[in-house]
Amino acid sequence: MTSVSMFLLMAALVSSPTIVAAEPQITEVAGAESYIYKRASETDLYVHLFFPEGHNKQKDRSPAAVFFFGGSWNGGTVNQFVPHAKYLASRGMVAAVADYRVKTRQNTTPFECVADGKSVVRWLRSNSAELGIDPNRLAAGGGSAGGHVAAATGVIAGLDEPSEDGSISSKPNALLLFNPVYDNGPDGYGYERVKERYKEISPLHNISQGNPPTIVFMGTNDNLIPVSTAEKYKSVMESAGNRCELRLYKGEGHGFFNPGRGNACYEKTVYEMDRFLRSLKYLRGKPTIQIPPSK
Secondary structure, eight states: OOOOOOOOOOOOOSSSOOOOOOOOOOOOOOSEEEEEEEEETTEEEEEEOOOOOTOOOOOOOEEEEEEEETTTTOOGGGGGGGGHHHHHHHHHHHEEEEOOOHHHHHHOOHHHHHHHHHHHHHHHHHHHHHHTEEEEEEEEETTTTHHHHHHHHHOOOOOTTTSTTTSSSSOOOOEEEOOOOOSTTSSSSSHHHGGEEEEEEEOOGGTTTTTTOEEEETTTTTTTOHHHHHHHHHHHHHHOOOOOOEETTTTTTTTSSSSSSSSSSSHHHHHHHHHHHHHHHOOOOOOOOOOOOOO
C-alpha cells in the first residue's frame, strides 16, 4: 500500500455538536499498520491497526476491537481512540481505529457513517486470516457519534454497502460504547439530520434478541445524551434477552472519558472496559492500567 503524507494534529475531544472546519484526513498513525478498507466519495478510507507484541499473523487468532471517533457525524479524528487501541494491543488484542466519512470532509450524512462502520467490521472479518484475528471475537466501540456508529453496526440489520459481500457479517460480537448517541428519534439527538428515516438508523429503535453484549459509559451531567436514554436502552436490551452494562460517572459531562481531562475517567473507563472484555474471554489476567489516586 502506498502511503501519503501524514498530517499531525492534536487529538481533542469533540464535545460540541457543531464542527466549524474540517480536520485533514489522517492516513498514517504512529505505531500502527494502516490499510485502505474502502473507497467511497472519492476518498480512500483507512483503518489503523495496533498489534500485540510478538503477534504472528499466520498462526495467531487474537480477539480484536475497532474504535470510531466522535464528532456529531460532522468531523473528528482517528487519534481520539488511539490510547484505547494501544492499551488493548498491550493486553494481547489486535486493536484498530477507523476513519469514516463525515460532513465536513465528504459532505455526507449519518447514513454513510453507519455504512462505513459496517464496511470496516466486514473488512476486518474478511481479512481475519491474513491479520491473525479471530473473526468471532471482534468488538466495536466509539464515543458520541462514533458510539452511534458502533452501536448501529451491532443492532441495525440494514444500511450495508450494496456492493459488499453480504455473506460476511458486518455485526461485531461485542460493543464498547462511550456516551453514545442511541436515540435519533424526534426527542433524541440528531433527528434533524435523519428526520423521518430515524427508525432506520436509531439504535434504540432497532434492538432485538441476539444483539451483542454491550458496556456503556456515561457521565451523569451529559448535556447531549440524557442518562434516562441510557437507562432506557439498557432496559430494552435486557428485555430482549441481551447483556447491557451501564457505568455512570457522577458529575461528568460529555466526553468525560477522554485522556487528559484530569478526572481519571480515562483510566477508570478503560479499567472497566478491560474487566468487561475479560468476562467475554477476550482478555486474560488483571488490567495493567493504573487508576490515579483521588485528589
